[in-house]
Amino acid sequence: MDTRPYIFNPREAHEAEQKWRIVKRSVDARQRELRVHLTILTDEQGRPIAKDAPIPLYEPPVFQDVHKASRSALIIGAGPAGLFAALTLIEHGIKPIIYERGKEVSERKKDIALLNRNEGLNPESNYCFGEGGAGTFSDGKLFSRSKKRGNMQRVMELFHYFGAPDTVLYEAHAHIGSDKLPTIIKRMRECILEHGGEIHFGCRMDSLRELKDESGKFRETPIILAIGHSAHDTYRMLAEEGVAMETKGFAMGVRVEHPQSLINSLMYKSLSLNPSPEGKGNNLIDYIGNASYSLVTQVDGRGVYSFCMCPGGHIVPAGSSEGTCVVNGMSASHRNSPFANSGIVVQINPEDIPGDNPLRGLEYQEVLERLAYSQSIGHLSLDIGHFPSTAPAQRLRDFVEGKASKDLPKCSYLPGIVPSRLDLWLPVEIGKRLRQGFRDFDHKYPGFLTNEAVIVGVESRSSSAVRIVRDPDTLQSVNTPGLYPCGEGAGYAGGITSSALDGINAALKIAHLAR
Ligand SMILES: Cc1cc2nc3c(=O)[nH]c(=O)nc-3n(C[C@H](O)[C@H](O)[C@H](O)COP(=O)(O)OP(=O)(O)OC[C@H]3O[C@@H](n4cnc5c(N)ncnc54)[C@H](O)[C@@H]3O)c2cc1C
Known part of the structure; x- marks a missing residue:
C-alpha cells in the first residue's frame, strides 16, 4: 500500500x-x-483504496484477561492519563485498580447540569472531577504541540477504537466534542471492567501514608498518580507528606467570546462564504466548519496567547471549589453555537511570584479565583443557599480602554455574567499585558478588538502551576519510589492527548519493569 x-x-x-x-x-x-x-x-498501482475496503485501519488493541493477574497497579484519577494507563496495563496483563474521587459519567452529567443552571457546585463532581477527568466535558481537541513524547497515533487509535469518528485518525486538528466524549469514556470503563480491572468512584485518595506499611514502604505498588491539575487539596496533602514538588510556569487571563460570524469573517477573509448556486453541501462553512484562531504575541517579555479556542462553543464554569470563579471552554461535535470563545492568557514564570513555597503558584491562582468570585456575585445575595456560579464580565473594547460596560452582550455562559471592572481588579501584570495583547491581535485581525466581544474572568487553570518531580528515566517520583506522577497534574503534560500519552508511558514503564 x-x-x-x-x-x-x-x-x-x-x-x-x-x-x-x-x-x-x-x-x-x-x-x-x-x-x-x-x-x-x-494500492501498488496508485489506485485509491475504497473507504469501506476490508483492510484494518490499524493494529487493534489486544486486551488480556487480568481478573487473576499476578500483578496489579493502583491508579489515582480516571482522567485521560489514568484511563489510558489502565488500558495499557491491561494490554500488558497487569490489573489496574482505579480510585476516582468523582462520579461515573452519567451521574456527573447531572451535577454539571445543576452547575450550569446556577444551582450550586458539587466539589467532587464537576467539569474537573469525575469519570474521564477534565477531558470529558471539553472541546475534545485532540492534538498536542509536542511530537516527541511518544506514539501520538496510538492515542488517536484508542479513541477511535472506543468510538471516536474516523477523522481522529487523519485530521490535522482532530476534534471529538463534548456530546460524544461521555460515550467513549463509558466504553473505556466497560472495557476495563470486562477484562478484570477495577474502578472505584467516589473514592478520594487523602493520604499516601494509608498505603504504606510500618517501614514507610508502599504496601502495593506501583501507584500511578494521575490527579489532574485542579486537585489543590491533593497537592497540599502530597506536599505535607513530603513528595518532591516544584513550582512551574503557568498562564492566567480571561476568556474572550465573539460572535462566531465575526470570527468567520476575520479568519476566512479571503474566502467567499456565501453558499454557491450549487446549493446544499457546497457551503464552505458547512464543509470546513466554523473558524478558529491561534494568536500569540509578546508583551513586556511575557507571552500573551490564545488557549483552547472553541469555535461554535460555550464558556463553562470550570472551578472545583466553592467561593471561586474559574472559566474554560467547550464545544459539541458540530461546533455550531453562535459563539466563538478562547482563553487569552499571560505567561507567568515561577520567579514572578515571591517566596520559595513550591505551591505558591497554586496560591496565586486561588487568590485570583476568589477575587473573581467576589466580583461575580454582583447583585446576588448569598442567601440563595449556595455559592452562585455567575462570572464577572466586561465588553472587550471597554476593558482595553478602561471604561465600565453599561450592559453586556449575549454570552454562551449559562449561569450568567455580571458586569464588572476587570480592567481595575485584574493584577496589573496580567491586565496590562492582556490590554496590549488584544491591541496586537486587532492589528493582525482588524475588528478583533470590538465591543461586540466580551471577556469573562478568570481563565486560571490553563496549565499546572506545580510539577511533581520525577526521574526522567524511571518516571517515578524522585523521592517516593513506586509513585508514578503523570498527566497534566504532574506538570509533564498539557491537554487530553499529551496527558493520555503520559499515562501510556507510565504504564509501559511499569510493564517493562515486570519483565
Ligand atoms: C472545560 C475544559 C475544556 C478543555 N478542553 C480541552 C480540549 O479541547 N483539548 C485538550 O487537549 N484539553 C482540553 N482540556 C484540558 C484537558 O481536559 C486536560 O488537559 C486533561 O484532561 C488532563 O488529563 P489528566 O488525566 O492528566 O487529568 P484530569 O483530566 O484532570 O483527571 C484527573 C482525575 O483525577 C481525579 N482526582 C483528583 N484528585 C484525586 C484524588 N485525590 N483521589 C482520586 N481521584 C482524584 C479527578 O477527579 C479527575 O477525574 C479542557 C479542560 C477543561 C476543564
Missing part, C-alpha cells in the same frame, strides 16, 4: 472523503478559493 497527496476544492474533497480511505487532511483557507489537501491510501 502507498499514499498519494491530492489538492481538491471543498466539493471534490467532500466526495473523495465519502469514497476513499483518507490518511491525512488539512485545509488551506489562506487563498480566495479554499483548498483541501487530502492524502489518500492507494
Whole structure:
C-alpha cells in the first residue's frame, strides 16, 4: 500500500472523503478559493483504496484477561492519563485498580447540569472531577504541540477504537466534542471492567501514608498518580507528606467570546462564504466548519496567547471549589453555537511570584479565583443557599480602554455574567499585558478588538502551576519510589492527548519493569 497527496476544492474533497480511505487532511483557507489537501491510501498501482475496503485501519488493541493477574497497579484519577494507563496495563496483563474521587459519567452529567443552571457546585463532581477527568466535558481537541513524547497515533487509535469518528485518525486538528466524549469514556470503563480491572468512584485518595506499611514502604505498588491539575487539596496533602514538588510556569487571563460570524469573517477573509448556486453541501462553512484562531504575541517579555479556542462553543464554569470563579471552554461535535470563545492568557514564570513555597503558584491562582468570585456575585445575595456560579464580565473594547460596560452582550455562559471592572481588579501584570495583547491581535485581525466581544474572568487553570518531580528515566517520583506522577497534574503534560500519552508511558514503564 502507498499514499498519494491530492489538492481538491471543498466539493471534490467532500466526495473523495465519502469514497476513499483518507490518511491525512488539512485545509488551506489562506487563498480566495479554499483548498483541501487530502492524502489518500492507494494500492501498488496508485489506485485509491475504497473507504469501506476490508483492510484494518490499524493494529487493534489486544486486551488480556487480568481478573487473576499476578500483578496489579493502583491508579489515582480516571482522567485521560489514568484511563489510558489502565488500558495499557491491561494490554500488558497487569490489573489496574482505579480510585476516582468523582462520579461515573452519567451521574456527573447531572451535577454539571445543576452547575450550569446556577444551582450550586458539587466539589467532587464537576467539569474537573469525575469519570474521564477534565477531558470529558471539553472541546475534545485532540492534538498536542509536542511530537516527541511518544506514539501520538496510538492515542488517536484508542479513541477511535472506543468510538471516536474516523477523522481522529487523519485530521490535522482532530476534534471529538463534548456530546460524544461521555460515550467513549463509558466504553473505556466497560472495557476495563470486562477484562478484570477495577474502578472505584467516589473514592478520594487523602493520604499516601494509608498505603504504606510500618517501614514507610508502599504496601502495593506501583501507584500511578494521575490527579489532574485542579486537585489543590491533593497537592497540599502530597506536599505535607513530603513528595518532591516544584513550582512551574503557568498562564492566567480571561476568556474572550465573539460572535462566531465575526470570527468567520476575520479568519476566512479571503474566502467567499456565501453558499454557491450549487446549493446544499457546497457551503464552505458547512464543509470546513466554523473558524478558529491561534494568536500569540509578546508583551513586556511575557507571552500573551490564545488557549483552547472553541469555535461554535460555550464558556463553562470550570472551578472545583466553592467561593471561586474559574472559566474554560467547550464545544459539541458540530461546533455550531453562535459563539466563538478562547482563553487569552499571560505567561507567568515561577520567579514572578515571591517566596520559595513550591505551591505558591497554586496560591496565586486561588487568590485570583476568589477575587473573581467576589466580583461575580454582583447583585446576588448569598442567601440563595449556595455559592452562585455567575462570572464577572466586561465588553472587550471597554476593558482595553478602561471604561465600565453599561450592559453586556449575549454570552454562551449559562449561569450568567455580571458586569464588572476587570480592567481595575485584574493584577496589573496580567491586565496590562492582556490590554496590549488584544491591541496586537486587532492589528493582525482588524475588528478583533470590538465591543461586540466580551471577556469573562478568570481563565486560571490553563496549565499546572506545580510539577511533581520525577526521574526522567524511571518516571517515578524522585523521592517516593513506586509513585508514578503523570498527566497534566504532574506538570509533564498539557491537554487530553499529551496527558493520555503520559499515562501510556507510565504504564509501559511499569510493564517493562515486570519483565
Ligand atoms: C472545560 C475544559 C475544556 C478543555 N478542553 C480541552 C480540549 O479541547 N483539548 C485538550 O487537549 N484539553 C482540553 N482540556 C484540558 C484537558 O481536559 C486536560 O488537559 C486533561 O484532561 C488532563 O488529563 P489528566 O488525566 O492528566 O487529568 P484530569 O483530566 O484532570 O483527571 C484527573 C482525575 O483525577 C481525579 N482526582 C483528583 N484528585 C484525586 C484524588 N485525590 N483521589 C482520586 N481521584 C482524584 C479527578 O477527579 C479527575 O477525574 C479542557 C479542560 C477543561 C476543564
